[in-house]
Amino acid sequence: MDLSFTNEEVAFKSEVREFIENNLPADVKDRYSRGIHFTKEGQERWQKILNSKGWLAPNWPGEYGGTGWTATQKYIFAQEMGRASAPPPMPFGVSMVGPVIYTFGNQEQKDYYLPRILQSEDWWCQGYSEPGSGSDLASLKTKAVRDGDDYIVNGQKIWTSHAQHANLIFCLVRTDQDVKAQEGISFLLIDMDSPGITLKPIIGLDTEHTLNEVFFDDVRVPVKNRIGEENKGWTYAKFLLGNERTSIARIAQSKLRCEHLREVASAERVDGGLLQDDADFMRKLNQIEVDLMALEYTELRMLSKIEHGETLTAEPSLLKIKGSEIQQRLTELLVESLGMYGAAYEALEVREGRNDQNFAPDYAHGPMAEHLYLRAATIYGGSNEIQRNIISKMVLGL
C-alpha cells in the first residue's frame, strides 16, 4: 500500500497543470467555473486545443488516438482539469459512442467516425430515453423497419441533451417486436439532418434550453449505420451505460466548488461578521468536504483495484450516487450562502439582454441556475434509486 505518487507521476501532473494554465481560454473557464452553460463555439475551441495535445480521449486505446495513460495518470488528469475549471469534452462522442464504435463497430465505421470525434467535426447526442421508458430503458418503442439497404425509423426520443447542437445521434431502436424486450433492440447512428427528424426544445427548470424531444417520422437510415448485429443493440447499450457510471462522480469539480464556497463565506457579511464565522454554515461545508474526501479515496481505491486486474461489478454505482448527492448539496449551500439574493434568478439570455445589472454581487447569478439544473444529477444516467437497486442485486446479492 502506498499513497505517494512516483516521480514520473509528479512530473506528469506538472505537465498537465502547465498545459491547461497556458491553453485554457479564459472565457471558457469563466463560464464553467460559474456553473453557466457553455457555448458551442467555446467548447469546440477548447476541445480542439486538447486534441492538438492528444489529450481529448485519454480512455481510448492508443491505436484510435488514446493516450495510453495508467489509471493513476487518468486520475491526475481529471483532477487537474477540475482544479483549473476546465470543462471536460462533451461526453456523447468521446465517452459514449466513441467506445461503442471502437469496440463493436466495423472498420469503416471506426475509420470514419473516430477521427471526426477527436477533431470535433461531429457533435453527437444520445437517443436512449423515450416518453414511456425512463429508468426502464429496454421498454423503448421507437421502431426501425428494414426496407432494402435502409431502416425506416419512426418514434420519439426525449430528454436529449444538447441535441440542438448535434449533427449526429446514436439511437436505440426496436427491430424485432416479437421477442423479449432486450432482445429486439438495435443500435443506429443517425444523421440529424435526415428528412423526417424534428426537434422540440424542452425548457428546463432553470428556464434554459438544454433538453429536447427528437421526433422520427419515416426517417431513412442506411443499414451500414448500424453498430454490430441487428437485435444485439442492448449489449452495446449496457456497455455504454457502464462506461458512463465511472466518470460521473465529478470529484475535482466539487472540490473547486468547496473552495469557491470558502471564498464566498469570506466575503458575505452576517451580523457584522462574515459568513465564515457562522457555525451552522461552516458545519455543512465541513461535512461536505469530509464526504468528498471519503468519495475521492473510494474512487482511488477502485482505480487501484482496476489497475491490479480486479473486475468490478456495480461498485462504481457508489461513485454516481455519492458524487451526485454531493454536487446537489454544494449548489444548495451556494444558494444558501447568498441569503435572499439566492432567490434572484432569471435565464442567462434574459439577464444578459438587460441594460441594467442587478445590484447583487456578481457571483450571485450562477448558483440558483446550477442548483435547478443539478436536480437532474440524481435522476439522469440511471436514477440514484436505480443505482441502489443495481448495487443491491449485483454486489449484495439481494
Place this chain on the structure above:
Amino acid sequence: MDLSFTNEEVAFKSEVREFIENNLPADVKDRYSRGIHFTKEGQERWQKILNSKGWLAPNWPGEYGGTGWTATQKYIFAQEMGRASAPPPMPFGVSMVGPVIYTFGNQEQKDYYLPRILQSEDWWCQGYSEPGSGSDLASLKTKAVRDGDDYIVNGQKIWTSHAQHANLIFCLVRTDQDVKAQEGISFLLIDMDSPGITLKPIIGLDTEHTLNEVFFDDVRVPVKNRIGEENKGWTYAKFLLGNERTSIARIAQSKLRCEHLREVASAERVDGGLLQDDADFMRKLNQIEVDLMALEYTELRMLSKIEHGETLTAEPSLLKIKGSEIQQRLTELLVESLGMYGAAYEALEVREGRNDQNFAPDYAHGPMAEHLYLRAATIYGGSNEIQRNIISKMVLGL
C-alpha cells in the same frame, strides 16, 4: 379554531397536577425519570393510587370504570403524568386486553377481569409474536385444538415483555389450519400458572431481563376463556393494535427528557465552559425540540378531528413513527452528553450489587441502558417500516 383551554380544562389541569404531586411515590418517580426499569411492587403501588382516584383507565367507558373525559382532558392528563415523571399503568391490562374484553368479551368475562385489572390484581402479558412471525403476525403457528370444554394449546410465543411478572397472558392461537391465515385465529385468555407453560428469559441488549419466550406444551385452556367467536380472533387482534398505535408517541415523556438534557448541558464541562455553550450539541437538542413540538401539535390536531367525529385510518401511524424516532434521538443525545462516561455501562443489578460506586456523575448510569432498550421503539408495535407501509396503503392509496 382555538388553541386556548376552557376554564374547566385549566381547573382540571391543576387538579391533576396537584394529585400527582401529592401522591406519586418518590422512588417510583426516581426510577422512571432516570429511565431505569420499574419494580413490580412500585408499579403496583402507584397503579393502586391512581385507581383509588378513579384515574387508572381514562379511556374505558364509564360503566366499566373509565373517567368519561373529553379527548382534551385525556391529553391534559397524559401531559401531566409525563411532566411529573409518573409512569403510566402497565399497558397490557389497561390499554390492550381491557378494551378487547369490554368490547368483545361476554358478561362473565367483563365482570371477572375488568375489576381485577383496575385493582392491579392481575398482571397481563401479550402473546402475539412468534419466532417465525414478527411483522407478519397472521402467520402465527401456535395451535389450539378443541378437547371437550378445553382447548389444548401447543406452540411458542416470543418477545413477551415482562412475562415474568404476569399471571395471565392473552394469546392469539390458530384454531383452524385449513383457511386463509387471518381466518383461523382465536383469542384466548390463559392462566400463566397452567401446567405446560414454561418461561425462558431473553436477556436484552441492555443485559436486563425484560423479554421472554413462552412455551406451551399441551396446555389446557377452558373454552370459556375464549374472547368472542372461534376463528374471529384476528378482528380483536387488529382492534387492539389500532389502540396501541395512538398512545405510543410518548410526547410528555420526551419533553421531560429535553428538560433533563438542558440540565445535563448546564452541568457538563467542555473546554473550560459548559456543554450548553457547544453549538453542535445545542443545535441537535433544538432540532429535537422543534420536531417534538411539531409532533405534539399533530397529535392535538388529530385529537381535535376525533372530537369532531372524524374517522382516522392510518394517520396515527405518524405519531408512532415520529414519536419513536424522537425517543431514540433523545437517548442518543443523552449518551452523547456524557462524553466517554456514556460508554460505562453494566446492568443495574450488577451495578447495585457492587460496594464501590463509579466516579462518574449519578446521572451517567441510566442513559446507555435506555439507549439500548429504546432501539426497540422503532421495531415493536409494528416496525416503523410497517407503519410506513400502512400509511402508504391506507392514507395515500399507493
Place this chain on the structure above:
Amino acid sequence: MDFELSEEQVLLKDSIDRFVKDNYSSEDRIKLSQTDLGFSRDHWKTMAELGWLGMAFSEEVGGFGGGAVETMIMMESMGRGLVLEPFVSTVLLGGALIAEAGNEAQIEAIIPELIEGNLMLSFGYAEAQSRFNLNDVETTASKSGDGYVLNGTKAVVYHGGTADKIVISARTSGASRDADGISLFVVDTDAAGVDIRSYATVDGQRAADVRLENVTVPTTALLGAEGKAGPVIEKIIDRATGALCAEAVGAMTAANEITNEYIKTRKQFGTAIGKFQVLQHRMVDMYMEAEQSKSMSDMVAMKLDLGYEDDTRKAVSAAKAQVGKAAKFVGQQSIQLHGGMGMTDEYSIGHYFKRLTTIEMLFGNTDFHLNRFSNLS
C-alpha cells in the same frame, strides 16, 4: 382546544379555493408569471371585490376584522395555486405596518385605497449585508428641515417594482445592528432619488433592489415614533412568517397530491412506480412533513390571535424551522419522484419546487429560525 374551522371560515376557504381553481391552472400561472408585470391586475381587483384585501385589517381601520387564522386560511389556499398577486407585500407587510404603526391620517390615506385594490405597497427592510437580521439597517434617514433625507440600498424587495409606495426601514440613530434607532418611512416610488431595479425571482415573482439617493420625505412620511420601529418590524415580519408557513402548507399539499398522482400512473418495468416500496416510503415521509407543517402553521395562527408574547415569537420560529425543513424535502423529492418530467419548466411540479425553495429562505432560513427559537427565552 379546537383545530376545526368555523362555518364562516369554511366559506372563506371555499371562495379562495374556487378562485384558485378557476384562475390558477398551471398553464395560466406560467403565462402570468412571464408577463412584464408578473401578476394580474384583474385578479387583484377580484381579490379586492371579494373582500380578501381587507380581511386582515381590524374594523377600526376599515377592514373586516379577520385574524391570523383567516390569513392562514387565505394563504394556504393561495399556496395551493402558487398565486402571484402581491398579497403578502401589500397587505401583510406594507398594509400591516401602516395599520400597526400609522397615525389616523396615514391610515385613512392608505388603508381604504389598499382594501379597494387601488394601491399597492411593498416593504424594503433587508439590505445586502443584513441577511436575516432585521436590526441590521445601514440605510440612513437624517432630519433635514421639515423632513428626512434617506440614503441607502434595500435588497430583494418583493414587488418593489410594482408598488405605489414602499415602506422603508432606515436608521435615524444608533449603530448598525442596534435594535434602537430604526424608523419607518412611507416613500412614494416615483419620488426623486428613488431608483428601483426590478428582476425576476426563481419562484416566478418579482423583486427589486431599491436605491435611495438623497430622497427627501416630509415628516408625515414617518410611520410611528422615530427610532422605535424595531419591535413593530419584528412583530409584522413574525405575523407574515406565520402566513408564509400557511402558504408553504398549501404548496406542499398540492405538490404531494400531484406527485402521488404521478407515481400512481407513471409506469416503469410494467408497473406503476408507486408500487415500489422505496418510493412509497419517500411519499409517506413527504406526507408526514406536510402534515406536521400544517399542525405548526395552524398552531402559530391560533397563537398569533391570542397575542404577541415571547412564546409567540418562539412558536413562529419553531413553525418556520419545521416548514423550512419540510419545504426543502417535499420540493426536492417531488422533482426526484417525477424523474425527467420534474426537470421540465412546462410542467407544474417544478414551480412548486421553486416557490418552496424561496419560502425556505424568506424571512429567515431554517438555521436562522432554529437559532432564534433557541435564543428566545
Place this chain on the structure above:
Amino acid sequence: MDFELSEEQVLLKDSIDRFVKDNYSSEDRIKLSQTDLGFSRDHWKTMAELGWLGMAFSEEVGGFGGGAVETMIMMESMGRGLVLEPFVSTVLLGGALIAEAGNEAQIEAIIPELIEGNLMLSFGYAEAQSRFNLNDVETTASKSGDGYVLNGTKAVVYHGGTADKIVISARTSGASRDADGISLFVVDTDAAGVDIRSYATVDGQRAADVRLENVTVPTTALLGAEGKAGPVIEKIIDRATGALCAEAVGAMTAANEITNEYIKTRKQFGTAIGKFQVLQHRMVDMYMEAEQSKSMSDMVAMKLDLGYEDDTRKAVSAAKAQVGKAAKFVGQQSIQLHGGMGMTDEYSIGHYFKRLTTIEMLFGNTDFHLNRFSNLS
C-alpha cells in the same frame, strides 16, 4: 498510488483472520467478556508468540518494524471478531508512548517485556471535565525531592484495572487547557495512593477511573521532557485513532455481512425480507458507508506512514468523522433490520452495535473531529 497489500501483509492478515475465526465465535466472545478479567491471557500469549505485539514497534526498540498499514491490517481483522484483548491500550497507547518519548532505559525495561506478552499497559489521559480535549489536564505532578507527587483522577481509562503500569498525563506547569506544561509519567498500578475502580463498558470491555492521591514517583518515571508531552500525546492518540478507524471498518464489514445474511433468510409475508426494496436500499447505504470508511481508514494508514504533518492530523479527523457517522448508522440499522432478534444480547449483532457505538465516542466523537478537521489549517 496503490491500495493493495503486499504478500507479507496478506500473510499477516490471514494469520489474524485465522486466530479470530478459531477463537472469536460470538459465543466464545460473550463468555470471555463476562469473565472477571474480560479477556484471555492465553490469547494474549498467542498474540505475543505470533509477533503481533511487536509488529508496531520499530526495530531499534526491539519490534518488528511494521508501520501504520500493518497496524491497520491487524485492527481491521480484530474488529471483525470484536477482539477483547487490550491491544490498543497496551501496544498502541502505552507502548507507543514509551517507544516515542522514552529514554533508552525506559524502553529497555518495558518494550521487550511488552512484546513478550508479560507486561500490560494502559493510558490515563482523559478526565471528567476534559471530554475530548487532550490538553484539558487538571491532574498535577509537583516536583518533590527526587521525584514527583501526582494528584488527580483519570476517567474511563480502558483496561486500567488489568494494566501493570499506567502512563498518566499530568500538569507540571501552566494553566488548565494549556498545550504547554503537560508531562507523562509511568506509574505502577500497585503504587501507594493509586486507587483503581474498574467497571464494565457497554462494548463488553473494561475501563476504570484511576484516582491518584499523593502518589510519589521517582524522576525515572518521567517520560520525555518535562512539560513537553502535549505534541507526543496528540501524535499517539492520532495514530491510535487511525487504528480505531480500521477496527470500525472490520466491525462494520462483519455487521453488514451478518445483517445481509439475515435478511436473505428471514421470511415474513411469505418472502425473504431482503426482497423488500426499502431494506435493500438501507443495506446498500450501510454497504456504502462501510466502503467509504474503508477508503478513509486505508488512506489514513498510508498517510501516517509518510510522516506526521498538519495534513496528517486533518486526515485523521476526516477519517474519524466519516467512520463515526458510518459506525452509528451501520450499528443502529443492523439492529433495526434484525427486528426483535437484534434486541437479544445472546445474538452477535448487538455486540457489533455496542462496540460501534463506543468507537464513535472514543478519541473524540464525530462532531469533535469535524470541528478539528475544520480548525486545523
